[in-house]
Structure formats: structure tokens, C-alpha cells
Amino acid sequence: MTQEKPDGKIFNDSIHGHIVLRPLLVRIIDTPQFQRLRNIKQLGGAYFVYPGASHNRFEHSIGVGYLGGEFVKSLQSRQPELNIDDRDILCVEIAGLCHDLGHGPFSHLYDRMFIPKACRGIKWKHENASIKMFDHLVEVNKLEEMSDDKDGQSLKEDRVFIKELILGHPLESPELNTSSTPWPYKGRNEEKSFLYEIVANKLNGIDVDKFDYFARDCHHLGMKNNFDHRRLFKFARVCEYNKRRHICFRDKEVGNLYDMFYTRNLLHRRAYQHKVNKNIEIMITDALLKADPYIKIQGSDKKKFTLSKAIHDMEAYTKLTDQVLEKITNPDFEEQKEAMKDANKIVQRIFSRKLYKFLGEAKKQEEQPGKQMEVKIPEATTESLKEKLREGEGRPDQEIFEVVVVTLDYGMKDKDPIKNTYFYKKSDHKIAFTLSRDKVSKLLPERFSEQIIRVYWKSDEGSSEAKKRYMSWCEDNGFKVILRNDM
Template sequence: MATTSESSSEKEETIFQGKVFNDPIHGHLELHPLLVKIIDTPQFQRLRFIKQLGGAYFVYPGASHNRFEHSIGVAHLAGELVRALRTRQPELGITDEDILCVQIAGLCHDLGHGPFSHLYENLFLLQHEKASIEMFDYLVKDNKVEEEMKKSGLDPTKDLDFIKEMIYGPLDTEVVQDNEWPYKGRSEDKSFLYEIVSNKRNGIDVDKFDYFARDCHHLGMKNNFDYHRFFHFARVCEVDGKKQICVRDKEEGNIYDMFHTRYQLHKSAYQHKVTKIIEAMITDAFVKADEHIKIESSEGKIFTLSTAIDDMEAYTKLTDRVFEQILFSSSTELKEAKQILMRIISRDLYMFLEEEKKPTKVITLDYGMKDENPVDRMNFYSKKNPDKADKLPKEKVKM
């Protein structure tokens, strides 16, 4: 049995092996050594070269931030929320292993993004969450991360599934019966853990908390949503037999501020007219360049811009840098694509879109769930009865 001094020494060594990141949004973040191990892989470092907001950088000069720092921020916030729940409700049985897995999911949730983020995803009909779990599998295998997981007390046989499920959802593609628990990584009594990184139930998760704050900061916009308050008042309650993350009834205004911030970001930046025109031009350039961009894997196989997603080693090499590769190319095969990108640089933008592209420019703004009010899927508890949560009274629901 280890002595007290030995235990203290081991704990100090673990802290020492971690790293402190100075983030412009969240301040100084201290990350576990296993998270640092993942960050220091080529697959994760690739995110340094993928713009968070795609073509919006050509409209907003401050929007130069990348998926790299966003992913670190999400890992941090995931840890903050799950630790807050454990401190407030020790009866939930949240373990150190749960916390570490939730943070890894936050860190790796965007590994699958391609050049200019959602632009590549929309162009090649890619689901970035699916690509993220494929890239995560490749990262784990290529860097022997399973060994590091075991050293940190994790069990790869179940925890790898748990991490991927938090990013993507149920991994089993077969139809799951309504009364059947669809996840393998954790049992149903920990269903609330699946609402932290990517909340399929109501869209309220730490991924949004980070990118709302980060995007507003770099765009020079105001963010009225206070995620610190959400963490302070978040609580797990049982609703219809399922454990869900709920919040105090008096916090409905803060939740509405979150969805209003989302609306404003889409209206002012993500769906900005010039942003969409520039992204249409980049899309045209990528389509023309597609078969002429050659990406080689270690086995000598050659992939193109559109097929690189079929091989994670090749995909690791595909980032926003392909824009400059085309822009500065002297290849006659890339001439047409280069001319389009030159027009972006010289601000000779498309004045209108061709007929076949008009449907893609019809933009409908909402609060994240089309005609449905997302707050209808959020449950609130009261100060008098913190263990019982329910929907807001109709008179308090607003759009």
C-alpha cells in the first residue's frame, strides 16, 4: 500500500506532466497529461490549419481562429461542467474516468473537419461527426494511445466506445427499439453524460458554449449568454425515467440569450451575404481542382481532394493550405481554380449566382430546431424542489 507521501508525490507528478494553456476566452486551462498526449499528435495538430469560420475570415479580419483552439476550449468546458455536477451531486457516481472520457470527447469532437470546416463538409456531403470518430480511431492506433489510456486508469474496451458515442451518438446502425438503451460505453444511469459535448436532445452543450464565446470574441460581437451561470445552476434530474441535465427555472432568460446569440451569429456572420459568395467561389475552385490535387498515403495510394476522406492518413494532410496550394500553383491543370481564388484575393467577387446555385442560397434562420422552440426540450427545476424538473409554463415560453 502506498504511503501518504508516495500518493502525494504521484499526484504532483501527474499535475506536472500536464500542461497549462493560456486561452483568450477561458484564461489559463490545465489539461490532463492524456489530453496533452492527444494534442501532440499529427492528427490533432492538423486542426491548427483549419479555420473555425471558413470563408467568414475573408469578411471579418478577426475571424482567424482555428478548430485547434476551439477543441481545447471544448475539452476544458466539458471538464468544468462534469466536475460541477459531481461536486453538487456526489450521488451521481461520476468517476475520474468519466471526467477524463468526457474531456477527450470534447477535445476530439471536430477531428473530422476538412478544409474551411463546413464548406468541405457541404461540398462532399460529408458528416464531420462520422469523420471525427474515424480520425479518432486512426489517432489512437497511430500513436499507441490505448497504452496511455490504461496508464491513466481508463479501460479502452469500453471507454473508446464511450468517447465516440459522445461525439457521434449510438454506434450501432441498426434500428434501436424505444425501450432499449442504445449506448455501450456507459449504462443508462449515466445518460446525462451524453448531453455534455454533443447534446442530441436539445442542442445545449459545451461545444456551443465555446464557439459562441470564441466566435463573438473574434468577430467583435456581443455574447449575452453566460455559461458560468449555466454551470452554477446545472443539475441532473430524472425526467420521464431518464437522467437529464436541467437548470434553475430563473435561468430561462440566460438560455434564451444563448439561442439568440446563435441566431445573431448566423445572421451577421455565418450566413453573411459576402461570406456565402466567397464560400461559393472557394467551392467552385475546389470542384475544378479536385482531381488535380494529389495526396499520397504511406502505402503509395493516391487520393484527390474529394477522396482523401476515404483514407485517414491522407486526410490528415488535407487542410486549409490547399487554398494556397492552388493559389500559388503554376500547373496548367489548376489554372481555372487558381483564377477563381485570385478573384477572391483581389475582391473581384461574384455579383450573382448562376441559376443552378440559387437554391443553395435560400437561407432560413431559426433557433436551431427549425420551427420548434428548443427551450421546449429543456427542463427546469425550482429552488424549492431541486430534484424535480419540468418544462417551462406556457406563459414563460417565448421565441
């Protein structure tokens, strides 16, 4: 529900309560490019596992835009010397609002599972599409001279800044900017370096994007969220570290931050990487791959694009949402129905809960207790498992199974994210420092990342023999089965 207000609109959000968004943000929300997010599930296939996970990228994006503004406003009120102006706040709000414009059907399923298989060799992320979609939104809705009603100033010069905020790194380079390099950003000078740590924080992952989706996902999944972002806002300050300004937190908040990263890990274990959720997402991916050549989406200049090629045309991409499943089950033309019958069979299997067989999951056993072992499962290891599973199943290239490597971490691969987080003491608000593990707790994890390997069997036949081969491979390669389907 929204309500008109002289300086914007009031939205009643299920997580943040009644929030006010200024007129320019509402103008962006009321475009087809933003409205499409209503039809993209936040958690992809998890809706088929958790009935409450029906929320979409639309409300999450509004929440991130709101929290971005609240975070930077709290810094502005606490530290006037930072010279944060209203344009800075507005740009952060727009970046938060538009950071997920580039998501495709079923969110991360599209960019992490479908595109890598449909367009092999192409490195494409939804963040890249968010930048292209933002430009497209501005141009087709004639927002080139967009301004906020408060000052009437155009934000034309700030488009680069907004896109940098969305990416979390310079437009020209995806590499993380460090204090040892010259200032690479174009949107703001080095005095305002801290602004790049609010929407997409590549330094340590502490940003408003996570603040919103932790709270929102836990709410809809029916899980407890132990992390309090509102408290963190109160203890955030900007301090200088290695000649560059960063967002820092009171040293006593380190426990709250570890709770945040633990919550992330828990969400991945219980929901995002749930074995049935991944099964369904594999099936949706297979259906999209089989339907890809036959579904045509009209884009610019009346050109037609397939599901995988639509990433190259934002007019076509605007029309691409979760509703693609409807196009598979109820095609527009009779010839499409025949061409997509295999894709339709997979979707119908999802609806009738006749899923692929889950053979089990395993993780590498420690060779010696206490010895640090390799976290990442090498590609050669997964290839050897595939070869084992192919034995006796016809041609070597016949894929009737899916081997999935699941990574569970604290957001910074195998690194402790707190190592790149800066703190200050109550007695001195200006000096920033890092905290070593021994000064935090002896109860912290020994490792911050692990990988498990799963196998899903797609065929109606042969799963019993495949399971035996899988168990045999695990035993021969030092993997311990931690979960299996006892058939």
C-alpha cells in the first residue's frame, strides 16, 4: 500500500514499516523496467520448497533503496565534517533501488545456472545487466534530466556515480580498489570513498543489500534473524585507515557482525542451497535450456531474441521474467507446443513433485586432524566423478545426471570477512584499526568456507546402480557421505 505525500510517497513495507520515498525514486519505481521485478522471485526455486518464500525482487529493491538512504543519513547527522550533501544521499538511494534491475527469471538461477550452460564461454553477471537496464530505464522514460523536487538539479552528471555504486567497483575494472592504488572512481573524489561501501561493499560484504535480504528472507522463510542492522547504524562512523576513508564500527559490535555472517551461512544451508531447492532449480534450468530456441521475445527494432540472447537487448530483457514457465506450459502457437514438449514435461514434473533422484552429498575427509586442507574441490575431482557415473550409461557425453558443487562460506570465500573490517574505540572516534581473532573469541570457526558435492540423477532408470557407483567413488577418493537418499 502506498500513500501520497507532498515530498514523496509512503510505502507500508512488511519489513521496515512505513517508509517515505522521494518523488524521483517513485518515478523510477513506476517504470516498466522496475515493475518487471514484481514477477521475479527473490529466492528462485525456493518458493517450491518454502511456501512463504513468495517475495520478489521488487520489494527487496525498495528496501535496499530505503536502507541506503537511512545509512548515509545517519553518517551525515553524526559527522557533518564529511560534507555529505543531498545529492550524495539521493544517488545512494537510487543505486540501492536499481541494484537488482538486471536479474533474470528466478533470480540467480538465470545468471549462475542457465546462462553459463546456454552461452558457454561468456562471462556475464546480473550486475552488468543492472547497469545496462539502468541506462535503458533512464533513456526510454526520458529521465536524462532527472532531478529531485527538492533542488531541481539534474543528476545527469551522477549517472556514472550511481552505476559505480551498483557495481561496487569502477566501471572500467572489476578489481577491488585498495589504498595502495590511485583513486580509480569517476563519480566522487577520494574524500567520499566511504560512499562506495554502502550498497555493494566489495571490501568485506557489510552493506545494505545484505541488511535487507537477511531480514526479508528470514521473515518469509519463517527463520530467526539474529542480526540487527538498526543497531549497527548507530555505531557506524567514518574513519581514516591507510590514508583512505572507510566505514568503521565500534569494537564491541564485532559479535553483531559475526552474527550477520553466520546468518548468511545459515540461510545458504537451510534455504538457498537446500537439496530440494537445488533439485528444482536444476530442473527449471533444464526446462529453460530445452525451450531456449523456441521462445522468441521481441526487442528493439522488432528483432526477436531467445531466452539466452535477450541479455543483449534491454527492451527484450524487460519482458523476461518468471512468467517464462507459463510460456512453456501454455505456448502461444501449436508448433511451439510440439517443439517444447520436453521442456513442458520437466515443468509438469516439478508441479507434480516427481523430481530428479537425489543420490546424496559428500565432503572431503580430513587427511590429518588439525591439518588445514584444500577448501576448493578441484575441477579434476568433479570430472572423475562424472566419468564414474557415466560407466555403463551409453555415450560418454550423455548427461543423465547433474554433479553440483555447493560452496558454504561467510561471503568472502575462504577468508574471514572481519579481517577487512575496521573498528574504532569509544575513547577515540578517529583512529581506525582491525581486530585479530585472538582479541575477539576462541569460539570462532577454524575455517570460513567448505564445499560439498552432490549428485542428482535425471533418468527414471538406473539410479540404484548410479548410487552404488557414487558411493564407490566417494570411498576411493576420500569423500565422506553426509547425506543420501536411501532408496
